[in-house]
Amino acid sequence: MKLGKYSWGIGDRFAHQAAAQLSAIMKAKEAGVSIVPVWNKSNREHTFIHSAPSGTRAAADAAVKKLGWKDQYFCDADHINMSNVDKFIADCDFFTLDVADYIGKPAAADELAAFVNANRKYIGKLTIPGIAQPFDITEATLNAIGAKFLFAVKEAAAIYQHVLKTKKDFVAEVSMDEVNDAQSPVELFFILSAVAQYKIPAQTIAPKFTGRFNKGVDYVGDVKKFAQEFEEDLLVIDFAIKEFGLPENLKLSVHSGSDKFAIYPIMGQLIKKYNKGIHVKTAGTTWLEEVIGLSMSGSEGLALAKKIYEEAYAHKEEMTKPYATVIDIKDSRLPTVAEVNTWDGKKFSESLRHVQSNSNYNADFRQLIHVAFKIAANMGDTYIKALEKNEKIVGAQVAENLYDRHIKLLFAL
Numbered sequence: 001m002k003l004g005k006y007s008w009g010i011g012d013r014f015a016h017q018a019a020a021q022l023s024a025i026m027k028a029k030e031a032g033v034s035i036v037p038v039w040n041k042s043n044r045e046h047t048f049i050h051s052a053p054s055g056t057r058a059a060a061d062a063a064v065k066k067l068g069w070k071d072q073y074f075c076d077a078d079h080i081n082m083s084n085v086d087k088f089i090a091d092c093d094f095f096t097l098d099v100a101d102y103i104g105k106p107a108a109a110d111e112l113a114a115f116v117n118a119n120r121k122y123i124g125k126l127t128i129p130g131i132a133q134p135f136d137i138t139e140a141t142l143n144a145i146g147a148k149f150l151f152a153v154k155e156a157a158a159i160y161q162h163v164l165k166t167k168k169d170f171v172a173e174v175s176m177d178e179v180n181d182a183q184s185p186v187e188l189f190f191i192l193s194a195v196a197q198y199k200i201p202a203q204t205i206a207p208k209f210t211g212r213f214n215k216g217v218d219y220v221g222d223v224k225k226f227a228q229e230f231e232e233d234l235l236v237i238d239f240a241i242k243e244f245g246l247p248e249n250l251k252l253s254v255h256s257g258s259d260k261f262a263i264y265p266i267m268g269q270l271i272k273k274y275n276k277g278i279h280v281k282t283a284g285t286t287w288l289e290e291v292i293g294l295s296m297s298g299s300e301g302l303a304l305a306k307k308i309y310e311e312a313y314a315h316k317e318e319m320t321k322p323y324a325t326v327i328d329i330k331d332s333r334l335p336t337v338a339e340v341n342t343w344d345g346k347k348f349s350e351s352l353r354h355v356q357s358n359s360n361y362n363a364d365f366r367q368l369i370h371v372a373f374k375i376a377a378n379m380g381d382t383y384i385k386a387l388e389k390n391e392k393i394v395g396a397q398v399a400e401n402l403y404d405r406h407i408k409l410l411f412a413l
């Protein structure tokens with residue numbers, strides 16, 4: 001299975017927006033950009049929502065059938081590891097092998113030595129075509145990178161081999177984004193050497209990029225530095241494909257990719273400049289569009305949206321805890337429940353929708369609701385029935401968010 005050049009990871013927590021998401025992908029196709037939709041959902045999300053990969057698969061298949069989509073699409077077992085991969089195997093055909101937790105664990109001495117030996121020829125000045133400044137590589141560089149990443153890549157290979165026992169054809173991604181330190185382009189080059197050494201035919205790789213990729217809000221960091229790193233990563237991958245014999249369609253995967261509007265034009269220009277593909281993984285923000293749609297749908301939906309905020313506000317500690325490293329909420333900027341209860345649908349939806357030029361937009365309010373999807377999950381049928389009753393207005397928000405604010409910006413449509 002060969003993943004198309006452009007692919008988009010779309011999350012759909014409550015499995016009701018697949019058709020709306022697909023309609024945005026189809027709009028892109030009409031505008032001349034073919035994007036492969038990849039419905040991704042992690043084990044953590046499934047646990048919080050009490051859902052299963054079969055539900056994601058069923059929703060994706062139904063949307064594809066309903067809209068008559070004839071091109072590729074996938075279901076991604078997002079951020080899986082050996083402890084939870086089994087329940088994803090039957091329904092998924094894209095596996096994000098998450099090895100972040102294994103970074104820094106010591107590799108076996110003989111394997112580390114094999115890694116250093118395999119890369120010995122790069123000691124000295126390593127010139128990557130397209131990158132002006134050569135990198136200084138010493139034996140110590142190779143040892144340090146091997147010591148940090150080799151065990152993690154081996155673990156990815158073990159998960160890959162495990163899936164391969166039951167499934168012959170699938171796309172493999174290696175992800176190491178959920179860590180604090182960004183991986184440098186040089187590290188990425190030698191990580192890819194290890195990926196090849198352990199025979200993982202990875203088609204996408206998700207490094208941790210420089211800067212903060214907070215959930216549901218814009219990129220925070222040095223945009224110039226990001227641009228340089230992203231460009232070097234593209235060139236590194238190109239060189240690594242040739243040097244190590246990795247799949248020729250291997251490309252970067254940008255996780256927590258929703259809402260990073262500040263870097264979209266940069267990524268768009270650079271992939272165009274080098275004629276490269278990209279995988280952009282967006283996850284849970286679709287659910288925010290659901291809340292926006294509900295708040296606009298009339299008094300009942302608005303009351304439900306307010307109830308979600310009220311609960312989120314009351315259980316803020318509990319809601320934010322699992323996401324502490326990927327959110328940045330300033331309590332002083334959160335509106336009180338009493339204040340929100342005076343809002344009309346316009347004020348509520350504009351406070352939540354990610355349009356930075358709108359003076360009502362409140363990033364803190366948005367982040368808190370973003371991590372509070374458990375509250376909607378606990379509402380059970382009440383929430384799902386509201387989604388179904390307001391399918392049209394909710395779906396319109398989902399499609400607009402994906403196409404107008406994301407796809408158009410990345411591909412300069």
Ligand SMILES: [Zn+2]
Nearest residue numbers: 175177255256
């Ligand atoms: Zn990730």
